[in-house]
Amino acid sequence: MKKILDLIAGEMEKAFRTAGYDPEYAGVTLSNRPDLCEYQCNGALAAAKEYHKAPIMIADSVVEALESSELFEDVQSVKPGFINLKVHADFLSGYLNGMYGDSRLGYDKAGQPKTIMIDYGGPNVAKPLHVGHLRSAIIGESVKRIARFAGHKVIGDVHLGDWGLQMGLIIMELKNREPKLPYFDEAYEGAYPEEAPFTIAELEEIYPTASAKSKEDAAYKEAAMQATFELQQGRKGYQALLRHILKVSVTDLKRNYENLKVEFDLWKGESDAQPYIPDMVQRMKDQGFAHMSEGALVVDVKEETDTKEVPPCMLLKSDGASLYTTTDLATIVERMKLYRPDEIIYVVDKRQEMHFVQVFRCAKKCGLAGEDTAFKFLGFGTMNGKDGKPFKTREGGVMRLEYLLKDINEEMLKKIRESRPMSEEEAREIAGVVGLSAVKYGDLSNQASKDYIFDVDRFTSSEGNTGPYILYTIVRIKSILKKYEEQGGRGDGAEIAAYGNESEKALMLELTRFNSVMETAYEELAPHKVCAYIYDLANAFNKFYHETSILGTEEEAQKNSRIRLLVLTRRVLEACIDVLGFEAPERM
Secondary structure, eight states, X not given: OOXXXXXXXXXXXXXXXXXXXXXXGXXXXXXXXXXXXXXXXXXXXXXXXXXXXXHHXXXXXXXXXXXXXXXXXXXXXXXXXXXXXXXXXXXXXXXXXXXXXXXXXXXXXOSSOOEEEEEOOOOBTTSOOBGGGHHHHHHHHHHHHHHXXXXXXXXXXXXXXXXXXXXXXHHHHHHHHOTTSGGGOTTOXXXXXXXXXXXXXXXXXXXXHHHHHHHHOXXXXXXHHHHHHHHHTTOHHHHHHHHHHHHHHHHHHHHHHHHTTOOOSBOOBHHHHGGGHHHHHHHHHHTTOEEEETTXXXXXXXXXXXXXXXXXXXXXXXXXXXXHHHHHHHHXXXXXXXXXXXXXXXXXXXXXXXXXXXXXXXHHHTTSSOTTOEEEEEEEOOEEOTTSSBOOOTTSXXXXXXXXXXXXXXXXXXXXXXXXXXXXXXXXXXXXXXXXXXXXXXXXXXXXXXXXXXXXXXXXXXXXXXXXXXXXXXXXXXXXXXXXXXXXXXXXXXXOOOOOOHHHHHHXXXXXXXXXXXXXXXXXXXXHHHHHHHHHHHHHHHHHHHHSOSTTXXXXXXXXXXXXXXXXXXXXXXXXXXXXXXXXXXXX
8 A cells, every 4th residue: 555645746746747847856745834734845946946947936837737636625835935735634534444444554565575684682691681681672572573564574583692701600610519410520421411400590690609709710710711612612511501501591581581572583692603613714714804913813894985993803812712703703604594584683782883893894795695685783772770870770780670670560550559440460460561561662762772761750651752651542542442332333334534623634644654654664673763653643642532522423424434543543553562562451
C-alpha cells in the first residue's frame, strides 16, 4: 500500500507537469504550520530560477491545475510561492479503510528480503546482568523486531563474553577450593560429571573473588593466565568446566532476558569463533595483509580520506595471544560461512566505535566478507542517574538489572494500588507489564546515540511522554470497545467515514503516517521515531476522545464509523509497542 505522502506527491507531479513545469519540483512534506494546512509544497520557490518566473506565478498555475483533483478539499498558493494543501475527508477515510483491511496496516513487506544479523546483548558469562547491559538488549531487540516487521529475515545473536582471562580466573579459584575435582587431574580418563560443581550464586561470587586476588597476587594471576592458555589449547578438564560455566550462566541469563521480553536466536560466544582464528590469521599473512609491527601482528586499515588517526587492526599480541579484535573478525568468518548475511548490525556502546571501524575495514580489506555485505554500527549512549553520572546503587555500586526491574515494578504496583481496587495478583501482573513499558519506552524514546537520565518517577508516570501513558491510551480504547460490545454493537459492514470534526480528522491524519514512520525507523535503525509517533498518535486520540461523542451519538452509522476508527487506532498502537518490545494489559 503506497504511503499517503507518495500519493499526494504523485498528484502534485501531475499538476506540475500539466502547468508546464518539471515534476521534480513537486516534493510534498508534512506542514510545519498545521494551523494553516496539513501538507505543503515549496517546489515553486526552487523552480523560479530555472523558469525565470516569480515563485507565486508558478504556484498559482499549479494550484489551478489541481482544481479538479479529488484528493484535496483546499489548495492555496501563498506568497512568496508556497502551496498549502488540505486533503479531502473522503480520500482520507478511503485510505484508512485500506489500512483497516490490511493485516499489516498498509505497510508493505520488503520486495527483496535480506538476511540480517544483529549482534546485541553482549553479556559476560559468570557475571550477573547489570544496568550497563540494559540499552544493548532493549535497543537491539527493538531494531530486530522493526527489521522483521519490514519483512527481512533477522537473526539475533547474544554474542557472549566467554573467553579470555576471566575463564582462567574462575578455573584457578575453583582449583584452589576443590583441588580433588576430576577436572584438575590431567591423568583422569573417565567421563566428567553432568552436574556443575557450583550454582549460579556461587559462580557469581567466584569470579569477583578471583579477579580481586589476581590484582594483589602476581603468582595467582600467572597461574590463571596459564589456565587460560591450557583451556584455549584444548585441555579436556578445563573444556568440561567451560561447558558447565556456560550452561549454568546461560540458564540464568535467559531467565533475566525473558523478564525483559528479549529473545535471541543464537546463544553463541567468543569461544565459538576460536576454531576459525588459526586459518584466518594464516590467510591474512599469506595474502600479505598482516605484518609484524613492534612485535605484534597487525593489518593497516587507515584510509587517505581519514580526518583522524585510525590505528592498525591488531590480530595477535607479541606473545601470540588473540584479542577482542581477533575474535570479532573470526566471528565474521563464522557468520559468513554459516548464515551468509547481507548485513550485520552491532548494537554496542558508542565508545567502542573506533574498534568497530578497525574490524569492519579489516574484514573488507582481507575479504572476510563479500563486497556487498553491509556492516552497521549502532552505538548507544550512557544511562545516567539524576546526578548526570552513570546509574549506580545508593551504595555507589553497579545495580543488577533484575533489581532495577524489581524497583520499577514496585513503584508501578504502588501507583496501581492507589488508583483502583483489584486483587493483589492482578495488580502485580499489571505492574509487571506496565513497569516494563516504563523501562523500555523510557530508554527507546531517546535517540540511541545520546546519553539520558533514568528517572523512575517520570518514567512510571501515566502522564506525559511515557510508556504508561501510551498503555493507558490503549486500555482506554479497549474499554470503549468492550462497552460497545456489551451494548450489542457489532458494526457489521461499517466503514470509517469523515464527519467534519477537527480532532477526528487530526486523528485520521496521524494514522496515515504509520507506514512511513515504520519505513523510516527501519532505514535509520531508529526506535525513537516509533516512540515519537505513538506519543503523537496517543495525544491525537485523547483529544478526539475528550471532544467527541463516540458511544453517545444517536446516529448509528456515525457511531460505527468512529468505533472502526478506534479499532484501527488500537491496532496501530499495538503494532508499534510490539516492535518496541512490550504489550498492553486489558485494564489498568
